[in-house]
Amino acid sequence: MAYSEKVLEHYENPRNVGSFDKAESDVGTGMVGAPACGDVMRLQIKVGKDGVIEDARFKTYGCGSAIASSSLVTEWVKGKTLDEAMAIKNTQIAEELALPPVKIHCSILAEDAIKAAIADYKAKGGAQSHAEETAEAKVCAPHVPTA
């Protein structure tokens, strides 16, 4: 199965490879994996005080499509609000990279990774400037990620 031009381009020149310190309060880390193919993906976002994603990093071990999907997502999320980033769909990633049906799961993995990173950031209390925070603090319910 030949890779598309765009997959090859991201595979050969991946954007934003690396990591942020996951202990920092303005960093959200998403870790996801696909047992069947052994892929593992870490996607991190750095969020500004205004709730806008300033920067993103990733590290992926897997096939070309998994690397290209995560590389693309780190580019897309920059400058987006958390809600906008949450709305990224795997179908958009698959379409942009022209992924064949057998590689769709790579784009699903990338979507899961960004959602997990946002959930991690929120769970850390990174979204403190948001109004919901006071309401949440009063309710002693277990934290359920909305992802």
Added chain:
Amino acid sequence: MNQNPKPDYFTLFNLPRRYALDETALGESWRALLSRVHPDTAALADAAVKRQSVEDAAYLNEAYRVLKDPVRRGEYLLQCYDEASTGSHETLPVEFLSEQLDMREAAEEAWQMGDRDRLESLHASLTAAQQQQQKVLAALFVDEAPSMEMLASARQHVLMLQFITRFADDLDEKLNA
């Protein structure tokens, strides 16, 4: 065509339905059954009997391969209890994934530096991790049907075993290249 439902793989080989496997018993049972259905022994029979024996042999061999493979045996047990693992879209514990990513990073580094000793020691820790997962699965799948909680846990461990095995196979390939 054989319309009878086929026996499950454990019943087929007369083995207890648990994860821990007596490989010798499996091998002996497989050979004994195969000698009865092997297509060669049906060489002189009519076409329908021949076709049936080819089918039976294929079923036996598939059953043997599944039970012999630690990952597939785990998946099969999940299936037996109606908990089919849903493939690639599954969540794994974050700590586990972080550890796997660190090891992948270390392996990549060792590979680039041609550090064979480091690669072999990574391979050894993966083998140990595989054995650990298998031990956990052996405790979860015993003779009686597992509880829902045990099944959920087993599913996670089968996935982790699959993950580790995939990585170990990659390293194997590198080491033997």
